[in-house]
Amino acid sequence: MIDLRLLREDPDRVRASQRARGEDVALVDSLLSADERRRSSGVRFDELRSEQKSLGKLIPKATPDERAELLKKAEQLKTDVKTAEAEQNEADEETKRLLLQLGNLVHPDVPVGGEEDFVVLETHGTIRDFAAEGFEPKDHLELGEALGAIDVERGAKVSGSRFYYLTGVGALLELALVNAAIAQATEAGFTPMLTPALVRPRAMEGTGFLGQAAENVYHLEKDDYYLVGTSEVPLAAYHMDEILDADKLPMRYAGFSPCFRREAGTYGKDTRGIFRVHQFDKVEMFSYVAPEDAENEHRRLLEWEKQWLTGLELPFQVIDVASGDLGASASRKFDCEAWIPTQGKYRELTSASNCDGFQARRLSVRMRDGKKVQPLATLNGTLCAVPRTIVAILENHQLADGSVRVPELLRPYLGGREVLEPISK
Template identity: 80%
Template sequence: MIDLRLLREDPDRVRASQRARGEDVGLVDALLSADEARRSSGSRFDALRAEQKQLGKQISRATGEEKAELLKRTGELAAAVKAADAERDEAAAEAGALLLKLGNLVHPDVPVGGEEDFTVRETHGIIRDFEAEGFEPRDHLELGQALGAIDTERGAKVSGSRFAYLTGVGALLELALVNAAIAQATAAGFIPMMTPALVKPQAMEGTGFLGQAAQDVYHLEKDDYYLVGTSEVPLAGYHMDEILDGGQLPLRYAGFSPCFRREAGSHGKDTRGIFRVHQFDKVEMFSYVAPEDAEAELERLLGWEKQWLTSLELPFRVIDVASGDLGASASRKYDCEVWMPTQGRYRELTSTSNCGEFQARRLSIRMRDKEKGVRPLATLNGTLCAVQRTMVLLLENHQQADGSVRVPEVLRPYLGGRDFLEPVNAA
């Protein structure tokens, strides 16, 4: 959540952020009114409680009719205090509910607009010319089936659409990707983590995934647990309700977990293969830093993503995501999009976001330093390896005319030294 003091002091900035997101600007004024009601009801309660305490002292010294009058006033005051307490709680609840609906403040340098209004920051690698090489590229599913790596038919039989089995070399390739990604993250100073896939509502709401993204979240109503769509959620919740030593920051974690998304808004999109599925695995980077270091940390996370994609020898570009396409918790987000030969376009593979103090305030995570005392810190996240999508783009970009797939050097130690993945089934 944003700082209410900032809302009071500069509401126009918050209105501009809401407008850039394409969200309700009227929410700002509603929150300002609710906040004023919360503060005024709190002041009224405090004044009545102070009078109540003072009256108690007077009663102890009074006698006769004076004491009787004071006791009568005590009864009236007790009822007024109870009513003021209820009014204060109601006002605080309303303000809190409205505050949770408000997205993070958009960074002033973010391009304004919708999904297609991003700006391209940089481009890396060379897009292969398959026509010059004398063959037409096959899509990842055709390649994966020939390699004995992907089985979507049995995935659909057992679990339904958008599920698949990774078999044989497909399973080995997943493990290779995870191990190589964790090795890079560990070398960069990240603490590796195996995180829970089920979390309580506090963790899901605190990270901002029960607002605009709620339609894609799986909820187990009987137990009131949520299946995570990213290990960002348990990594953010790891330090909730804690005060961290500022001298130990930054804290960096690399979490591996299965991830689950309903893909509610993607009907008819990417239905073939494993590019968009309900269950996938991911290695996620997560950083806790001082707020003043957040922008520099965002660049570091992007740098590690670029290092990873370069090591996989994939052609990609980095885009600065437009304001209307940001998640609720992000003030700025960069996506790395990899070229997909069979679609002739770039597709999102990794993202990195600066959430500033937004998640930390919602999760009550603070830092203590000598100069500024106890205050909220900043959180950032970045995908290092979304396994299934990475497999898709590896297969398509590194395929050979004979149906084999060249293995990037970084993965070879994790695949028994293989230079190529060879077909086992007829194409």
């Protein structure tokens, strides 16, 4: 959540942020009104409680005639205090409810607009000219089936559409990717983490996934647990309700976990193969830093993602995501999009988000610098979303005979194998 003091001091900035996101601007005025009621009712409650305490001291010293009048007044004060407390609690709850609906403040450098209004910041690698090489590229599913690596038919039989099996070299390729990603993150100073896939409501709400993103979250109603769509959630909640020493920052974690997404609203989109699925594994970077270090950390996360994709020898571009396509918790987000030959376009493989103090306030994660205690900043960055990375590797590194060249980065994790060959061979 944003800082209420900032809302009071500069409501126009918050209105502009809501407008840039394409969200309800009237929410800002509703929140200001609720906050004013909360503060005024709090003052009223404190005044009545003070008067009640003062009266309580007078009663033992009063004469019998005075005591009767004071007791009558005390009864009325008791009623007034209860009423004022109820009004304060109601206004406080209303303020919290509205505050949780408000997205993070959009960074001033973020391009304004919708999904297609991103700005390309960088382009890396060379797109292969398959026509010049004399063959038409196959898509990842055709390649994966020939390699004995992907089985979506049985995935659908067992679990329904958008589920799959990785088999044989497909399973080995996932393990190679995960091990290589964790190795890179560890070398960069991240602590490896295996995180829970089920979290309580506060963890999910605290990271900002029960607002606009709620439709894509799986909820186990009987137990009131949520299946995480990213290890960002348990990593953000790892230090929930804690105060961290400033001199121990930054704290960096690399979480590996299964991820579950309903993919609501995407029916008919990316239905072939394993590009958009309901369950997948992912390595996620997560950082806790001092607020003044957040923007530099954001750039560092992006550099680690670029290092990863360059190591996989994939052509990709870096985009500055437009305001209307940001998640509720991000003030700014950079995506790395890899070229997918059979789609003829770049598609998102990794992302890096700066959440400033938004998640930290909701989860009560603070830092102590001397005597000062304040919210810190959290950031997250996908290093390897496994299925999409496999898609990009198979399509970009395929050879004319249907085999696939293994990037040098992954060869030590695949027993030195240089080429994945169709099982028909």
